[in-house]
Amino acid sequence: MDTFIIGLLAATLRVATPLIFGTLGELFAERAGILNLGIEGTMFIGAFVGFAVAEKTGSLWVGFLAAILVGVLCGLLMGFFTVTLGVNQHVSGLGITLLMTGLSLFLFRLIYGENKVVPSITPFGQVSIFGNLPILGPIFNQYLLTYLALLLIPVVWFVIYRTNFGLKIRAAGENPEATDAAGVNVYQIRYLALGIGGGLMAAGGAFLSLAQLGSFIFGIVNGRGWVCIALIIFGNWHPVKVLLGALLFGLVNALQLRLQTTGLKLPYELFLALPYVVTILALVLSGRNAAGPSAILKPYRRE
Amino acid sequence: MAKFKLERQPAPLWTRIAIPIASIIVTFIITSILLVLAHANPFVAYYNFFITPLSSQVSALEVLVKASPLLLTGAAVTFAFRAGYYNIGAEGQLIAGATAAAGLGMVLGNVPPVLAILIMIVGGFAGGMAWALIPALLKAKLAVDEVVTTLLMNTIVTFFVSFLLNGVWRDPVSGWPQSPQIAASAVFPKLVPRSRLHLGFIVAWVVVIIIWIVITRTPFGIKMRATGLNKSAAKFAGVNIDRTMLIAALVSGGIAGLAGVGEVAGINFHLIDAISPGYGYTGIIAATLGGLNPWGVSIAALFIALIDTGAQTVSRSMSVPIYLGNVVQATLLLVTLAFLILQNYRIKRV
Numbered sequence: 001m002d003t004f005i006i007g008l009l010a011a012t013l014r015v016a017t018p019l020i021f022g023t024l025g026e027l028f029a030e031r032a033g034i035l036n037l038g039i040e041g042t043m044f045i046g047a048f049v050g051f052a053v054a055e056k057t058g059s060l061w062v063g064f065l066a067a068i069l070v071g072v073l074c075g076l077l078m079g080f081f082t083v084t085l086g087v088n089q090h091v092s093g094l095g096i097t098l099l100m101t102g103l104s105l106f107l108f109r110l111i112y113g114e115n116k117v118v119p120s121i122t123p124f125g126q127v128s129i130f131g132n133l134p135i136l137g138p139i140f141n142q143y144l145l146t147y148l149a150l151l152l153i154p155v156v157w158f159v160i161y162r163t164n165f166g167l168k169i170r171a172a173g174e175n176p177e178a179t180d181a182a183g184v185n186v187y188q189i190r191y192l193a194l195g196i197g198g199g200l201m202a203a204g205g206a207f208l209s210l211a212q213l214g215s216f217i218f219g220i221v222n223g224r225g226w227v228c229i230a231l232i233i234f235g236n237w238h239p240v241k242v243l244l245g246a247l248l249f250g251l252v253n254a255l256q257l258r259l260q261t262t263g264l265k266l267p268y269e270l271f272l273a274l275p276y277v278v279t280i281l282a283l284v285l286s287g288r289n290a291a292g293p294s295a296i297l298k299p300y301r302r303e
Numbered sequence: 304m305a306k307f308k309l310e311r312q313p314a315p316l317w318t319r320i321a322i323p324i325a326s327i328i329v330t331f332i333i334t335s336i337l338l339v340l341a342h343a344n345p346f347v348a349y350y351n352f353f354i355t356p357l358s359s360q361v362s363a364l365e366v367l368v369k370a371s372p373l374l375l376t377g378a379a380v381t382f383a384f385r386a387g388y389y390n391i392g393a394e395g396q397l398i399a400g401a402t403a404a405a406g407l408g409m410v411l412g413n414v415p416p417v418l419a420i421l422i423m424i425v426g427g428f429a430g431g432m433a434w435a436l437i438p439a440l441l442k443a444k445l446a447v448d449e450v451v452t453t454l455l456m457n458t459i460v461t462f463f464v465s466f467l468l469n470g471v472w473r474d475p476v477s478g479w480p481q482s483p484q485i486a487a488s489a490v491f492p493k494l495v496p497r498s499r500l501h502l503g504f505i506v507a508w509v510v511v512i513i514i515w516i517v518i519t520r521t522p523f524g525i526k527m528r529a530t531g532l533n534k535s536a537a538k539f540a541g542v543n544i545d546r547t548m549l550i551a552a553l554v555s556g557g558i559a560g561l562a563g564v565g566e567v568a569g570i571n572f573h574l575i576d577a578i579s580p581g582y583g584y585t586g587i588i589a590a591t592l593g594g595l596n597p598w599g600v601s602i603a604a605l606f607i608a609l610i611d612t613g614a615q616t617v618s619r620s621m622s623v624p625i626y627l628g629n630v631v632q633a634t635l636l637l638v639t640l641a642f643l644i645l646q647n648y649r650i651k652r653v
Contacts, residue, residue, distance in 0.1 A: 102629030
C-alpha cells in the first residue's frame with residue numbers, strides 16, 4: 001500500500017506539470033486583463049514544435065526552447081487581436097486555438113506523412129533528487145521539467161506580487177485607464193504578459209511530447225488548456241492556490257491511471273472525466289465569490 | 304506628426320459585402336504559403352479547392368451534406384451569442400444530441416418511419432438541451448462563467464461517449480467501438496437518390512427560418528437582443544436577463560443537438576467516437592463570419608462546407624494534407640475579426 005501511495009503522489013506531480021505551466025501562462029494573460037482561450041492551441045503547437053524540432057535537431061532542449069518561442073509568438077498574435085484591435089477576446093482566442101491546432105496537424109502530416117508507425121524520440125529521462133531517501137525516494141524521481149514547473153510557482157508569485165513589472169500587470173488588468181494615467185503603457189504591458197504567458201503555455205505542451213510521451217499524437221493536449229482556464233478561477237487568480245487545483249486534478253487523474261493498472265474492472269473513461277466534473281463543481285463552490293481582474297474581457301482604447 | 308483616431312460609427316451597407324470578400328482574398332494570400340510549402344501551385348490548388356467541388360453534381364451535393372450540421376451549429380451559436388450567452392459548447396451539445404439519437408434509434412424498430420423520425424428529432428433536441436442545461440443554470444443562478452463550463456462539458460461528453468462505446472453499446476455484430484446500427488425506420492430519408500444528402504438539410508433550413516423569425520420578429524427576440532447588447536440596460540428596462548439567457552442557452556443546445564441527430568440518422572447510422580470533426584467549433588466561425596445574422600451565418604456555413612469539401616479534393620489530387628481546410632477556416636475567422644474593426648470604426652484625422 002505504501003508503494004501505491006508513493007507511486008500515486010509521484011504520478012500526481014507528473015500529471016500536474018503541464019497544467020502548472022499552462023495555468024501560470026494563463027495567469028499572466030488574465031492578470032493583465034486578457035482571457036486567452038488560445039491556450040489549448042498554444043499548448044498543442046508547443047507539443048508539436050517541441051517534438052518536431054527535437055526530432056530534427058536531436059536535442060530535446062532545443063525543441064523545448066523552440067516550443068517556447070512559438071508560444072511567445074502565439075501570445076503576441078493574441079495581443080494583436082485583443083490589444084491592438086480590441087476585438088472580442090473569446091472569439092480571438094478560439095480562433096488562435098483553431099489556427100494553431102490546424103497548423104500543427106497540417107505541418108505534422110506534411111513532414112511525417114501518413115505513416116502507420118507514429119514517429120518517436122527518446123524523451124527526457126527522469127532524474128532522481130533525494131532518490132535514496134527511504135520510502136519517499138520515488139516521489140522525487142521526476143522529470144527536470146516538473147521541477148522547473150514547481151520552481152516557477154514562487155518565481156511567478158514573486159514577479160506578480162513583488163516587482164514593479166508585476167504591479168503594472170495587475171494594474172493593467174484592474175484599471176487600465178488609471179494605469180495609463182500613471183504613465184504606464186498599457187498596450188505594452190498587455191503584450192508582454194501575453195508573450196510570457198504564451199511561452200509558458202507552449203512549455204506545458206512541449207512537456208507532453210518531450211517528456212511524457214516522446215511522440216506527438218493528435219489527442220495530446222485533449223482539453224488540458226480548458227482545464228487550466230478553469231483552474232485559474234478555482235485558484236482565484238493566485239499562483240499558489242492555482243497549484244493546489246492543479247495538484248488535485250493531477251491526483252484524480254493519477255488515481256484513475258493507478259486503478260486501471262491494478263486490473264480492477266473500472267469504467268476508466270468515467271474516471272478520466274472525473275477531474276473535469278470536479279473542476280465544474282469547484283467553479284460552483286468558488287465561482288460565486290470569484291473576483292477576477294476587473295478589466296478582463298474589456299478592450300482598452302486610449303482616447 | 305499627424306494623429307489618427309478611431310471613431311465608432313454605424314457600418315454602411317457596402318462594407319457588409321466588401322468585408323467578407325476582402326477577408327476571403329486576404330485569407331487565400333496568407334494560406335497560399337502553406338500550399339507553397341507543400342509544393343503545390345496555389346492557383347491550381349484553389350481552383351481544386353473551390354471550383355472542382357462545384358463542378359460535378361456528386362461533389363456539389365457533398366458540400367450540402369457537410370453544410371447540414373454547420374448550418375445548425377452556426378444557428379445554435381448565433382442564437383446564444385445574440386442573447387449575450389457565450390455558448391462554446393455546441394460541440395458537446397451536438398455529441399449529446401447524437402448520443403440521444405443513437406440510443407433512440409436502436410429501439411425504434413417497430414415504430415412507423417414518420418413517427419420514428421419525429422422522435423429522433425425531438426429526442427436529439429432534448430439531448431442537446433440537457434447537455435446545455437448545467438452550464439446554463441450555473442450561469443443564470445450562480446453567475447458561473449459559461450465559457451469555461453461549456454468548454455469543460457465538451458470534454459466530458461467525449462469521455463462519456465467512449466464509455467458507452469467501449470462498454471454497453473459496443474456493437475455486438477462488428478465488435479468495433481460503435482453503437483449498434485439504428486433501426487431502418489429511424490433513418491433520415493435521402494433528398495436526392497444515390498447521394499448522402501438527407502432530411503437534416505431541410506431540418507437545418509427550417510431552424511434557420513425559425514430563429515430568424517424569433518430573433519427579429521418576436522417579443523422574446525427583442526429581450527434577447529437587448530440582453531446581448533447591454534445587460535445592465537436590458538435589466539433596467541425590465542428584462543429578466545437571467546431567464547432570457549437561460550432560454551437562449553437551452554434552445555441553442557437543442558439546435559446543436561439536432562446537428563448530432565443528422566450525423567447519426569443521415570450519415571453514420573451508428574454513434575462513433577469521431578461523430579463530429581469539430582462542427583461545434585466551426586459553428587462559432589460561421590456565426591462570426593455571418594455577423595450573427597441568421598442568413599449571413601447560413602451563407603458562411605455553406606462557404607465553410609465548401610472549404611471542407613475542397614480540402615478533401617486538394618488532399619486527394621495534390622497530396623496536400625487535408626488539415627489545410629482547418630487552417631483556411633481559422634485564418635478566415637481571424638482575418639474577418641480584424642476586418643470587422645473597420646466596419647465599426649472610421650479612421651479620423653485629429
